[in-house]
Amino acid sequence: MPAIPALLEKHLSASRRELLAHVRRIAEAGRLPVYLVGGFVRDLLLGLTPDDFDFVVEGDAPALARAVARELGGEVMAHAPFGTATWFVPGGAAIDFATARTETYPQPAALPVVTPGASIAADLQRRDFTINAMALRVDGAHFGELLDPHGGQSDLAARAVRVLHPGSFVDDPTRLFRAVRYEQRLGFTIASGTLALIPGAWDALAALTGDRVRHEFELIFREPRVVAMLARLAGREILPYVHPALRWGEREAARAAIIPELPVADWRLASPLEPDALYFALMLGAASPVEVTGALARLNTNGVVSRAVIEGIHLRGAWTRPSEAVAILGELSELGVVVAYVLHEGARAALNDYLARWRFVRAETIGDDLIARGLTPGPQFKRLLWELRAARLDGVITDIAGERELIQRWLTETKL
Structure with a gap:
């Protein structure tokens, strides 16, 4: 593996390397051990360009963020109880600074109790997977030192997603979704021992709030390999333990193939098209009305998404003339018609005509x-x-x- 400085030179822009040099110098002056952690280190070691900086400080992270802002400009928003701060860099970027901390879970699926003031070793122990539990020290003469207490480099080489301890999924069942996300995004495989832990988390998954479950789906829906991720969730029986009506198979995958091509430019949609309603509708397309309502309640979807899913699934349009189509489809939300376009392959031509032309037709007489x-x-x-x-x-x-x-x-x- 190339030396860390060489990887940083190769995969960071000049402006990012300059910013890192400032943090290195300011942290050294304040005698603060500072680390880049998580996805930054993982992606760097994989030869990818890291998305963003995520600093962990053994010390006062908000104070370091303010010191950086005094020198380079921008604003800092601190969250004192958690020992965290966000530096809003001039130009629009946001960089997080966090005091090293521990987390404890009072019960399965509960949000953790955070205790700032820990060592970096303790902070890494709370991470989700070994490949995300590495830290790269960046202050002063320690710059470039890599901490890997849980075998993250070995799992990167083996292309494996592995939890840090047997209770990981029970503590935080959202890690079930993240494991699948990382596996499919990176082309890795969930380690066999980690797979064996999944059934033990069913009760915890059932206790997870709808908002947290839905958020994990929303992240998946925006991934390039969303279809493979949903297939993996179905294959590991995670979907039915969220709600029994959620399904994903070959038919749903075939229908989903059209989604990356949407929206069609001629549709002139009033709002940007978000994918949530489309994928939730696909997963619920074979469900009964009662099941659809129950699943949407479990996921706590907002009114716009819920309405569109229900409209698209339940559309049973039978028309022979454009005016008949407009009379029916005009009662639906715009998003509901798009959902119907995805679900009802046989009606796509007419639905496209409605979205692109018919709904805009008006008489000249007013x-x-x-x-x-x-x-x-x-x-x-x-x-x-x-x-x-x-x-x-x-x-x-x-x-x-x-x-x-x-x-x-x-x-x-x-x-x-």
């Missing part, structure tokens, strides 16, 4: 025009405006002259 002709706003008024729009949608009329003829015919037939 309410003021009808009032000018002596009509009084009311139920019949609204019906006429819809009939004008429907005639445009179905190609019965194509211009304002056709609209006027339809209005006159309608007035004659209804004797208004």
Whole structure:
């Protein structure tokens, strides 16, 4: 393996190396042992470009963050009870500083009780997997020293995801999802001993709050290998222990193949398309209405996502004309129609037409025009405006002259 300085030279930009040099010097002046930890070290040793800095300090981390900000600018937001601080670097980046700490779990699946003021060795002991339990010292003359008390380098070489102790999944069942995420993202394999611990965490997983479970799914939905991750969760029986209605198989994977291509530019969606409703709907597509409602409650999804999932799953549209489609689909949320597009392959052409064209079709005649002709706003008024729009949608009329003829015919037939 190349020396640490060579890896930093190769995989960090010049600006990041300069920032690290400042932290090194300021920490040395304050006699503070400082470490880069977690994913930074893992990715660096794998020859990848680390996403961000994550500093752990054996000492006062907020004080170090403030000292760095005094020299380089930016703002610091400190969280004194936890001994942490976030430095908002000029230009928009955010870098975390944390005092080395221990964590204890009062009960399975509970949030940990954090105690700042620990050694780096104790801090690494609380980590999720061996490949994330390494630290790279960066202060003063100690710069480049690698701490690996749990065999992280060996597991990187073996391409294995391994927990640090047998109670890891029971303490924090979100690690079940993270194990799968790292395995699939990095092309690793969950170690056999770690796999054997999964069934022992079922009760803890059931006790995990909906918000925490949903957050893990949301992270997975944004991964390039989301389909493989969901298949792995299903294969290890993790999905049904979140809720029995959650399923993932070949059919769901085939339907999901369209998601990376969405949204189609012609749709002109009102809001950026987030993937959560699409994948939750796929996992619940074969469930009963009661099961769908129960699963969404378990996951504590927000109203927008819940509505879209229910709309998309339960859509049973049968239309022969564009106006019939618009009458049905116009009652759904925009996201609900996109969910339906993913779920109902046979209806994709019509749903695409709705999203790209039909929903934007309007008659040129507006309410003021009808009032000018002596009509009084009311139920019949609204019906006429819809009939004008429907005639445009179905190609019965194509211009304002056709609209006027339809209005006159309608007035004659209804004797208004």
